[in-house]
Amino acid sequence: MEFSTKVLHGKSVRRFQDGATLPPISQVSAFSYESAEELEKVFANRAPGFAYTRIGNPTVDAFEKRVCELEGGLAATACSSGMAAITAALLNILQSGDEVIASSGLFGGTIDLFGDLEVYGIETKYVTHVNVSEIKPLITDKTKVIFGELIGNPGLDVMDISSVAELAHANRIPLIVDATTATPYLINPIQYGADIVIHSSSKYMNGNGNSISGIIVDGGKFQWDFDKYPVLRKYKRFGNFAFSARLRNDIWRNMGGCLSPLNAYLNLIGLETLALRMQKICDNAFAIAKALEHIDGVSVNYPGLESNPYYSLVQRQFGGKGGGIVTLRVGSKERAYKLMNSLQYALNATNIGDTKTLVIHPASTIYIHSSEEQKRNAGVYDDTIRVSVGIEDSKDLIEDFTQAINQLN
């Protein structure tokens, strides 16, 4: 089954009560049983069923199973936000004294989180590019996670998953990827060797900018060394499920960052059109990047352009689709603001993956608390504009950006 069909007719797509074509929104906190014995069985995982929505809910379960199938994973766990997903996935395996290797071009919130984890004795070492030659020298006995984004937001550098996964596995370290900007429409990172895949489903999966959520997909292939990851030891008997078993029984459930049933329902609706939207978004982004590439006074970064250093990797890994983010540099903050304020269609908003085209000046918003060095490493300059391309008609978008740039010259 090809992707667009699988989204609608995959194994995880069930018929619901009365033939309903979407799952009911189980907007409840708790589930009642005929007897105390039955509830005990559900709690002890000896009978299928739901007890309490923080631990599991049928609508959320439908969303988890759908994403798990689309990613080709073993298990998926939905969270209240992308940040909750990243936090839970990391704390599920890390403990005080451990080290993480991550790319400095990560989403700003993730960089801030790595800073927050320092007081718990978890240290992060950064590479400017997530590749073997930069990561290798930083690996020590304490390195417990390699973390990167497939298409860095907003740096737009692309990870060569297979080679990084190979290095990680040779050192018995799992590779965790944030695949938010790529989506399963561009790639299934698990097939390329990623061990845990995380999405901020607030973005392209939801697709309409109507709810915050995240999801952790466990590939189930990593051979956990229980001496190296003692926090998972209690779940050794779950074998390949050890990561997800601990997540669901400990960290995720006890931190309380569960997804609300209504938001899971909205995500399920969004997912059904993911392929259509992503194709249109990638086509639009390429068209805009191509049209603006040779205009004076602006430099364009888009991994799908032939002139981009990641072009061949984009062909090989993503089938030529370069994703939905384009960044522009225009010479100064003043010029960036003038361009943004001259746009007719793009909204000034801090989000990506909406149906509508959105623009933001990262240096004065998402990266406002970052140091100059952090900004430079993330590819954020005073004159950078991030464009999250939407599904409008590309002709209108190109005309709009062109007239806005012409106003600068």
Ligand SMILES: *Cc1c(COP(=O)(O)O)cnc(C)c1O
């Ligand atoms: C938005 C985003 C996040 C955080 O997700 P939230 O749902 O906002 O918590 C993480 N990673 C990337 C790449 C993102 O774009």
